[in-house]
Amino acid sequence: MKKLFVFLFALLPAIGFAAGGNFALDKANNDIRDHASLQRGAQTFMNYCFGCHATQYQRYERVATDLGIPLDLMRENLMFDSSAAIGDLMTNNIPEKDAAKWFGTAPPDLTLTARVRGVDWLYTYLRSFYEDPSRPFGVNNIIFPSVGMPHALEELQGVPKPVYETTLVDGEEQRVVVGVKADGTGELSQSEYDDAIRDLVNFLEYAGDPVQVEREQMGLWALLFLLVFTGVAFLLYKEYWRDIH
Numbered sequence: 705m706k707k708l709f710v711f712l713f714a715l716l717p718a719i720g721f722a723a724g725g726n727f728a729l730d731k732a733n734n735d736i737r738d739h740a741s742l743q744r745g746a747q748t749f750m751n752y753c754f755g756c757h758a759t760q761y762q763r764y765e766r767v768a769t770d771l772g773i774p775l776d777l778m779r780e781n782l783m784f785d786s787s788a789a790i791g792d793l794m795t796n797n798i799p800e801k802d803a804a805k806w807f808g809t810a811p812p813d814l815t816l817t818a819r820v821r822g823v824d825w826l827y828t829y830l831r832s833f834y835e836d837p838s839r840p841f842g843v844n845n846i847i848f849p850s851v852g853m854p855h856a857l858e859e860l861q862g863v864p865k866p867v868y869e870t871t872l873v874d875g876e877e878q879r880v881v882v883g884v885k886a887d888g889t890g891e892l893s894q895s896e897y898d899d900a901i902r903d904l905v906n907f908l909e910y911a912g913d914p915v916q917v918e919r920e921q922m923g924l925w926a927l928l929f930l931l932v933f934t935g936v937a938f939l940l941y942k943e944y945w946r947d948i949h
């Protein structure tokens with residue numbers, strides 16, 4: 705009985721994450737088999753996120769190979785740390801203590817984030833920053849209130865203005881942010897921005913489980929083998945019992 709309680713208790717954070725507050729998550733609908741999307745995602749990640757977040761459990765070379773990026777292009781366009789070698793782990797040199805001072809919390813490693821939070825959470829999170837002058841970096845986030853991260857993609861999205869709705873919270877009327885609308889100063893249109901985020905989330909899903917596609921293919925082969933083997937075993941069975949029946 706005690707074990708059951710411990711188990712249920714251990715599940716609690718998972719339930720909390722899955723719920724993502726009371727804000728409905730948008731579907732990422734990313735496709736981990738789409739190499740072009742993964743390449744675009746890697747590019748956005750290295751340009752806009754890697755300055756703060758490492759993905760220290762993967763190596764540059766492996767990423768390039770898996771995503772079909774020629775190694776020289778990887779070196780020239782996606783490796784900004786001149787001291788890093790192609791076989792190195794994708795770490796960055798931000799001192800954790802200073803980062804914690806600058807942002808309140810050090811930027812976490814993102815290799816496994818997609819597995820912890822889920823792709824839909826990431827997709828919604830990166831499209832839910834909104835202008836909030838009361839925050840240190842001038843932005844807040846609908847599904848991550850008081851977030852310590854600045855809006856790293858404002859250049860692409862433009863300034864995301866909050867869209868309010870008045871609802872009853874604990875019997876009191878309150879204005880709550882229910883969505884964002886960019887002010888049109890970004891490099892991308894709304895749908896292009898959504899696509900860029902889908903690619904970025906796709907890359908993060910790949911980072912969290914680089915052998916996913918391979919494993920699924922292997923699974924198919926294994927099933928096929930079992931099917932063929934069942935046929936062979938059946939024929940053998942018939943052969944053994946032919947004289948007995």
Ligand code: HEC
Nearest residue numbers: 752753755756807809810811812817851852853854856857
């Ligand atoms: C200027 C530094 C900085 C940049 C650039 C940046 N982040 Fe962050 N990020 C942070 C900090 C700091 C946090 C921690 C926020 C907190 O816990 O309040 C964070 C948190 C996150 C989280 C939440 C992790 C979790 O599970 O709690 C995700 C996901 C994330 N960042 C993704 C990204 C992506 C994707 C990019 C690139 C588009 C990016 N970040 C760019 C500083 C940065």
